[in-house]
């Protein structure tokens with residue numbers, strides 16, 4: 001397997017980006033995502049992202065988690081994607097449309113190098129909320145028992161599933177122990193990403209994440225959007241907040257048009273060729 005790739009990171013959430021915009025066959029790369037993401041025997045990444053052509057948008061983005069599973073959307077990834085396609089000269093537009101498993105997402109590269117993204121509307125009920133046993137209604141501040149302990153969860157889909165849990169002290173959460181138990185809990189037939197959130201004030205929260213298919217990561221963009229929505233649904237914050245993650249800070253807004261807007265950085269790390 002030989003292919004060129006570019007390593008990107010956004011708030012420390014890191015990705016191998018592969019350009020297949022001209023219709024290259026990337027099935028072998030896709031099937032080897034777990035090996036490529038391995039931090040000891042591979043390039044090391046939280047996921048592999050493919051730049052693909054689209055019939056309905058300027059581009060299509062596909063994200064494969066580090067365990068080889070496919071996700072519908074990736075918030076940090078789309079900021080990397082936006083700067084990668086612009087930097088590679090695949091578009092001259094700074095604002096464009098990207099087809100994802102969560103619908104059309106619109107990133108816009110700002111003058112300061114950050115990327116402002118229209119992440120679309122959050123989904124609060126229906127079949128995209130993967131919570132069994134709670135009917136099809138909204139899941140806001142509902143009980144869930146995980147590993148014998150009762151937690152209050154709010155479930156938000158940004159195209160991909162998120163379970164947001166508010167805690168008094170985030171430093172007391174043993175993410176590596178409890179994260180996998182949420183991910184594979186029977187309440188979530190499609191598994192879930194889980195965000196633990198401590199409210200600092202009505203405009204600033206601290207969040208740590210256990211990602212479906214990737215485990216502990218330094219940041220999650222869709223998870224930050226879901227966190228913002230959950231904060232606002234529970235009347236804990238204003239509609240514009242900053243989410244402090246282990247790898248950086250994201251600005252999240254739930255606007256009057258019901259769209260979520262996310263703003264944050266994305267940085268190229270290196271270019272390389274995989275040869276094995």
Ligand SMILES: N[C@@H](CCC[C@H](N)C(=O)O)C(=O)O
Pocket residue numbers: 013063065070071072073074075076077160161193211212213214217219220221222223
């Ligand atoms: N880190 C991403 C989310 C990646 C996908 C997630 N693990 C899933 O399976 O849904 C982000 O920044 O949104």
